[in-house]
Amino acid sequence: MTTASSSVSSGRVTGKVAFVTGAGRGIGRATAIMLAQHGAKVAVADRDADVAQEVVDTIESMGGAAALAVVDVADEDGVRQVIGEVVDRWNRIDVLVNCAGLAGIQKPIHEVTTAEYDRVMDVNVRGIFHTTKYAIPAMTNGGSVINFSSIYGLVGGASAESPYSVYQASKGAVLGMSRGDAMMYASQGIRVNSICPGFIDTPMVAGFLERTGDAAAARTAAAALHPLGDLGEPDDIAYGVLYLASDESKFVTGTALVIDGGMTAA
Numbered sequence: 722m723t724t725a726s727s728s729v730s731s732g733r734v735t736g737k738v739a740f741v742t743g744a745g746r747g748i749g750r751a752t753a754i755m756l757a758q759h760g761a762k763v764a765v766a767d768r769d770a771d772v773a774q775e776v777v778d779t780i781e782s783m784g785g786a787a788a789l790a791v792v793d794v795a796d797e798d799g800v801r802q803v804i805g806e807v808v809d810r811w812n813r814i815d816v817l818v819n820c821a822g823l824a825g826i827q828k829p830i831h832e833v834t835t836a837e838y839d840r841v842m843d844v845n846v847r848g849i850f851h852t853t854k855y856a857i858p859a860m861t862n863g864g865s866v867i868n869f870s871s872i873y874g875l876v877g878g879a880s881a882e883s884p885y886s887v888y889q890a891s892k893g894a895v896l897g898m899s900r901g902d903a904m905m906y907a908s909q910g911i912r913v914n915s916i917c918p919g920f921i922d923t924p925m926v927a928g929f930l931e932r933t934g935d936a937a938a939a940r941t942a943a944a945a946l947h948p949l950g951d952l953g954e955p956d957d958i959a960y961g962v963l964y965l966a967s968d969e970s971k972f973v974t975g976t977a978l979v980i981d982g983g984m985t986a987a
């Protein structure tokens with residue numbers, strides 16, 4: 722779990738308004754805190770009010786600015802409402818980080834139910850459609866959209882023991898939507914990019930490892946997939962988001978930033 726440093730610096734995203742989904746745990750939490758440390762005002766969006774409030778409190782205790790946005794990204798009306806509240810409070814949105822995601826089911830596709838398929842797509846793909854739809858009109862001064870795909874949007878899973886086809890389909894769709902949106906909104910100064918993490922040490926991955934029945938052995942096996950020798954930490958990804966959110970990446974759009982310890986190069 723990421724730990725916050727003690728204060729907000731004059732930073733790389735000072736003055737920007739960021740809306741971060743899945744911000745209550747894992748990579749989203751690390752991202753929300755890092756953006757705030759670098760001067761952004763951050764709307765902390767998660768479906769779990771308690772964990773989101775903890776992140777808001779952490780940011781405020783550092784002297785940063787945060788707003789609570791309790792929402793299930795699969796709920797279009799809820800997304801429209803919370804984005805409207807952020808715009809009412811801070812006038813616009815500059816950075817949208819679509820981090821909320823479900824690992825979904827680990828079953829061969831012939832055993833996946835339609836309801837299971839729909840839930841993964843509703844969160845991982847439709848959720849990004851919802852937030853992008855309502856955030857883009859609020860990006861009145863240009864902006865940066867950062868969508869979470871995965872190495873599993875790029876390559877197949879590690880083995881037949883970990884069938885992940887529906888998740889992979891959802892993360893491939895994120896790459897396509899990101900490229901399309903990048904072209905659509907470039908003329909408005911709105912950049913759209915994806916991030917493809919390898920295995921990162923988060924509650925999502927902890928759940929994945931536990932479901933194997935031998936979490937320690939599964940962790941060792943997962944670490945071995947990465948030439949750099951271990952799972953990544955949430956901050957390893959948050960630094961990538963910070964770059965894409967900042968004006969340092971003003972010439973970057975329509976791309977996918979792979980942060981995977983070398984996994985997909987192996």
Ligand code: NAP
Pocket residue numbers: 742743744745746747748749766767768769772792793794795819820821822823824844848869870871872917918919920921922923924925926
């Ligand atoms: P995580 O530890 O499960 O945290 C995700 C957060 O998003 C949780 O607080 C979760 O709430 C919330 N969330 C889930 N569904 C939501 C919804 N419908 N609406 C609002 N909030 C929702 O996940 P993570 O590992 O940080 O992953 C973050 C993103 O990176 C995901 O898109 C994931 O697919 C992607 N990714 C992760 C890895 C990795 O190795 N960790 C690798 C590649 C890509 P609940 O806990 O209540 O579900």
